Amino acid sequence: MILRFFRMGLCLPLALLLVANVSAVQKKDSLGRAFSHWIQVFKAGRLNPEERGFYPKKSLLPPALMRGFRNVRMTRSEEARELFGLLGSRGRIEDGQRLIRVIQVSLKLRKKARAWGRRFRLAASKALRGMGANPGIQAAVADRVERGLRFRADKKVPGGKVWTHKEARLAGELLPILGSFRNPVHRKILERCLKVQNLDLRIGAAEGLAALGSGKSITRVAGILSELEDPVDFSRVARGILRLIQGKRPPAVEKDLRRALTLVLDRLDSLKDWRSRISLIPILKAIRSQASVPFLIKLLNASKRASGKEFSGTLKYRIHDALVDLTGFFAPVNQVEKWVAWWEANKEKFHLAPVRDLNKSKGWTSGKGFFGIPITGSRVVFILDISGSMAWPLPGGTIARGKDGKYSGGGETRMDRAKSELRRAIKGLPVDSKFNVIFISGETRKWRKNLVSATKKNKKSFLSYLVKIRPNGGTALYDGMKEGLHVKELRKRGDRYASSVDEIFLLSDGMPSVGEILDPREILFRIRDWNLGANVRINTIFVGDSRTARRMMPPGGSRMGPDTFMGRMAKENDGVFKKIGR
8 A cells, every 4th residue: 555655646747747748749739730720620520611710719720820910801711721821831740630630521521511620621632742742741641541541361353452442532632742742752652552452542543643754654543534434533543544645654555545545446436425534635746656647537427316425526626636646637627528538549648747836716606706716616605794894995995975075975985895706606506506605794694595596586586685784783604604614512422513504704803802702712712623523614804904903903812913813713624814904
């Protein structure tokens, strides 16, 4: 008994000392404590990314961490980006583990919280990528991926092993991040994950190898194509293959490139969905081979009698562009017999055309164009900004005013130019195409509920309707894009496209000022994310004065200008950007 009390007498002070030291460490690590508080609220599913709060009173973070932002009305999404950035820049192994924890928790959220959680998951992933040069961050990611790998013996499969992963969903998110570190040491882990049975994890491994630049892995990555069905997965793997073609760590050899091309052609031949097909066509331009020419001509020929689900105008444009690029020969896309006759006459002596910049003006279009941008789609939506500022003078022009200083009706406004260009575009649409127009101001207004055929009757009806349109209100830009794309926020896999739209033209003179989302970075992310598998070509036209628009932007938040915003939207979605003004 005495001995027991003696031991307790020695141990108690020691225990108190250890607790005091731990408390001191925790007290010093204010960033760690801030994250612990944040992750608890996040796990409960109560973090709405769009919620705003004045600082420091309503912040989830201590004011000491947010000194530069105390007087700014930030969203929870912006707040999280600041927190993740601080963790990433400090770069301890435990900080990397904290960011991985965000990804892990987001994958377990349910219902509406799942859509919110995805926003925070992507922010955490971006922070991990941004600090990839830090050994602590790299170690945290690599250890979490490698820790879950398992294999069991199976004599029926090549190599005698079947690979699995204990946390397949989490590893699938971490593998592209691991590849982004561009550390050759991680190549073995990534290639091992290509053998795992879980398809999502293998797609993540393919993206990781692409980010690493391991061209030698191109055949294995292309082998995944035979198992894919969802257009998003096709887009992810196709982008990976394109990066692997240029990979130098190590580079792909000619034999691997030929084998990868064969796998791509085989999958293209079996596909019946234009959204999936369009992702693979650029690979035929990148791996230049004579075998692609007759195959592409055959696809063009098949498009004449195929359904709208199998072929779209933008897919035909991609096929035609690839043919012209590979052959150096030009014939209109709707005159397939010329392509067939040319190939029969030249296939024996054919040589691939040298890589060069082609004259894009020769390319086929389905319409005469909108502000000089070719209309390549066969199911087109025009989104027209009709906010109050569209009544202002066209940049570089003047507006006639009376003695009282009021507008007297002379000169050309932004709306005048937009209407005249839209009339010309609608009149030039061929009968076999479909179209619709959405007007955005303080709210969205669709001319027709669905796409309609470009018949003379429908064109005349729209032109009569256009005369009555007057500029008024704000700019609900995201709402208009969401309506045009038929975006489904909470969607099932393989069921995310409620519309057959293949091309969009957006015209605006400023930034979003009203509506569901105002942050331009968030709008770009949502559209890019949805369009990953939809493959809708998005063209943008800016008709305002960027200097005036910047001066009118509210304080705080993103300082991205309207011309930069619309230019990025077009670039990220395979479209063309045109600026009419300063």
